[in-house]
Amino acid sequence: MGVDLPPRVVVIGGGTMGSGIAMAFAARGPAVDLVEPSASVREALPSRLHEGLGRMRVPDADAAAARIRLHADLEGVPWDECGFVVESAVEDATVKRALFARLDRLVPPGVPVGTNSSTLPVAEFAGDAATVDRMLGFHFLMPAQFVPVVEVIDGPHTDEAVIARAMAVARAIGKRPVRVRRVLEGFLVNRMQAALMREALALIDAGVASAADVDTAVRFGFGFRYAACGPIVQKEHSGWEISTALYRRVFPTLAADAAPPPSLEAMLAEGRHGMKTGCGFLAWDADRVARERDRYERALRAALDILEAEGDDDPPLPWRSDSA
């Protein structure tokens, strides 16, 4: 195991994200203590983890699955062996506050404790902890076992060495950590995604393009290029003066609404939440959902193969010291 990989990690919450995070660690070697209080979720986890690791094409999925131990409560965890903690319980500040009060006492000194919360900054529920300096945001994207980015988010009191340790651990499990130095709503990834979605939904509402064509424009247009480089490097290719001239015309015309569009609220009021309710912009039945999920994971795995084959930028991209 690499020097940056702790031999045991604790993941709290075995739902959609926690199970993916447990797989992301177990695939790279560490043993995982996965804490999930719901008996029915716990019962379904072994087969879910085993199948998931298989779809990740982990060389020995059986051994990786066997490295994940399930617990009903924090008390059962062998805390003295734990080298890193990721909390990924339900998105509820009261639940997280209670969990972090216990983690404050249970987790050995100096071991980083990250929260995978998408919306709640760590200080909002761990601000009173005696060991708040080892608490931070450690935010994966769904599905956590495939998407490389992890946002490492500073809390107001997080120790610099804890941030460095969290970045190293993320890299050691093959992820691409990005540091978010200040808390803003949506952090970094969801904030940029929300900007895109505001415009996309406005274009659909205005009848400029269909929902299907919005997806095609992103996936086979600028989204396609993002598999090769990020938006900043892409503009280095094309020339900032061209984009700046375009922004002068386009920025003043972009959607700037402070709330989600009424059409989206109406869709939710009709129970159209997407796959989970059988309908969103698309109509789903169980068979189509299963086929789409399978296709999606195979495509993500193939995209990951391309990125992993490419490895780190070699030679490193010539970022100026004030931009990297």
Ligand SMILES: NC(=O)c1ccc[n+]([C@@H]2O[C@H](COP(=O)([O-])OP(=O)(O)OC[C@H]3O[C@@H](n4cnc5c(N)ncnc54)[C@H](O)[C@@H]3O)[C@@H](O)[C@H]2O)c1
């Ligand atoms: N779903 C996403 O796309 C996504 C993406 C990134 C981050 N997140 C974040 O990940 C976290 C979990 O989200 P999810 O989508 O996996 O939710 P989920 O509902 O699928 O899973 C949450 C799990 O937490 C368990 N739980 C409840 N109380 C608990 C406790 N006291 N201790 C341990 N576990 C407890 C529940 O039984 C459930 O299995 C949230 O903080 C969310 O903001 C979600």
